[in-house]
Amino acid sequence: METARDSGERVEGWRPPVWPGPMTLDGQYARLERLVPAHAAELDAAARADDSVWDYMPYGPFASAAAYADWVAAMAAKPDPWFYAIRNLATGRAEGVASWLRITPEAGSIEVGHILFAPALQRTRAATEAMFLMMAWVFDAGYRRYEWKCNAQNRASRRAAERFGFSYEGVFRQAAVIKGRNRDTAWFAAIDKDWPALEAAYRAWLAPGNFDGQGRQKQALAALTAPLLVARDPG
Numbered sequence: 530m531e532t533a534r535d536s537g538e539r540v541e542g543w544r545p546p547v548w549p550g551p552m553t554l555d556g557q558y559a560r561l562e563r564l565v566p567a568h569a570a571e572l573d574a575a576a577r578a579d580d581s582v583w584d585y586m587p588y589g590p591f592a593s594a595a596a597y598a599d600w601v602a603a604m605a606a607k608p609d610p611w612f613y614a615i616r617n618l619a620t621g622r623a624e625g626v627a628s629w630l631r632i633t634p635e636a637g638s639i640e641v642g643h644i645l646f647a648p649a650l651q652r653t654r655a656a657t658e659a660m661f662l663m664m665a666w667v668f669d670a671g672y673r674r675y676e677w678k679c680n681a682q683n684r685a686s687r688r689a690a691e692r693f694g695f696s697y698e699g700v701f702r703q704a705a706v707i708k709g710r711n712r713d714t715a716w717f718a719a720i721d722k723d724w725p726a727l728e729a730a731y732r733a734w735l736a737p738g739n740f741d742g743q744g745r746q747k748q749a750l751a752a753l754t755a756p757l758l759v760a761r762d763p764g
Contacts, residue, residue, distance in 0.1 A: 545634040546671035549611045554662040557735065558619065559655035561662055564605045564612035564626060569598035571623040572614060575647035582645055585683040587707050604628075610643055613663075617655040624650035627659060629667070637673030637721075644686075654735065657750060660693050661731040668724040675720070681713035687762050690717040692751040694727040696759040715762070726757045 554561040562568070573594045576582055583589035591597035604612050610628035617624045625646040632639050641663055650656050667675050677695040679686035691697070695717035704714035719727060730753035733739065739747050755761075 540673075543637070543673070544671065546637060548608070548634060549629050549632060549639075549666070549670075551666065554613070554666060556618075556655075556658040556662050557737075558617070558653070559658045559662065560616045560618060561613040561627075561659055562616060562623070564601065564614050566598065566602045566605055568605075568614040568623050569601040570594065572601065572626060572647075573597040575622065575624040575649055576645065578648045582647060585680045585686065586643075586645065604643075608632075612643065613659075615646075615650065615655065615659045617650055617653060619653070619655060620649065622649070625656065625659070627663060629663070631676070634672075637671070638676065639667055639672050639674070640676040640678065642678065654740075657693075657731075658735055661735065664693070664719070664724075664731075665728065668721055668728075673721045674718055677717040678714050679717075680707070681715040681764070683715075684764070687715055687717075687764055690715075691758060691762055692754060694723065694730065694754040694757060695719050696723070697762040698760070715764070717762075723757060723759075727754065730754050730757065 552563045573591070580590045588600065591600065604610065609632045610630035611632065612626055612628040614623040615625040615627060616622065626643060627641060628643040630640050630642050641660070646656050664675060675695075677690045677693070679690065681687075681700050696719065698716040698718055701714045701716065703711055705712040730750065734746070734748065734750040734753055741747060
């Protein structure tokens with residue numbers, strides 16, 4: 530006979546969290562704004578600096594600003610994915626997007642994806658803080674599991690997942706066909722038990738004192754999160 534111990538750890542007092550709903554998430558360096566059609570022109574201009582930002586996305590690059598605006602309008606109307614435009618407060622411009630998707634409150638699970646940082650946003654405090662703000666909302670809302678998935682060929686995304694504190698969970702082979710090519714999908718996740726230590730790591734990295742007069746980091750986020758990972762990516 531199966532016992533309670535055999536069937537998994539009992540989860541006491543847990544209730545399904547709410548569906549995402551904040552229209553803005555505000556930080557020191559970034560503000561996340563619920564995606565609306567009015568963001569399209571600014572985002573399109575930022576992304577056109579380098580078409581390679583679309584290489585691992587299931588869509589794009591877009592042939593015209595109008596085509597991109599149509600895509601933004603369609604995404605802005607969806608509850609899942611729940612999209613944000615990322616405004617870099619250093620420049621005042623919207624320079625990227627990210628979303629929550631596969632939102633499953635009954636399981637306490639939610640994923641971050643559709644992440645696109647235009648060149649102006651890449652390797653900035655605003656980009657990292659955007660990921661922190663989204664993760665903080667997820668765990669503060671009561672979600673138990675926060676997922677990151679990417680094309681297994683996308684080494685930059687796999688490195689970013691670990692830098693942001695997501696532990697490696699494996700590769701799903703032949704998970705999809707994207708733009709006519711096979712996609713193996715690498716899985717990463719953070720869970721609620723990881724969050725207190727990850728929050729401390731993010732706050733230490735984002736602290737103004739972690740940067741010198743030229744804006745260079747003194748301590749890397751990857752160095753702060755590496756000891757917290759349950760499993761490392763062998764790739």
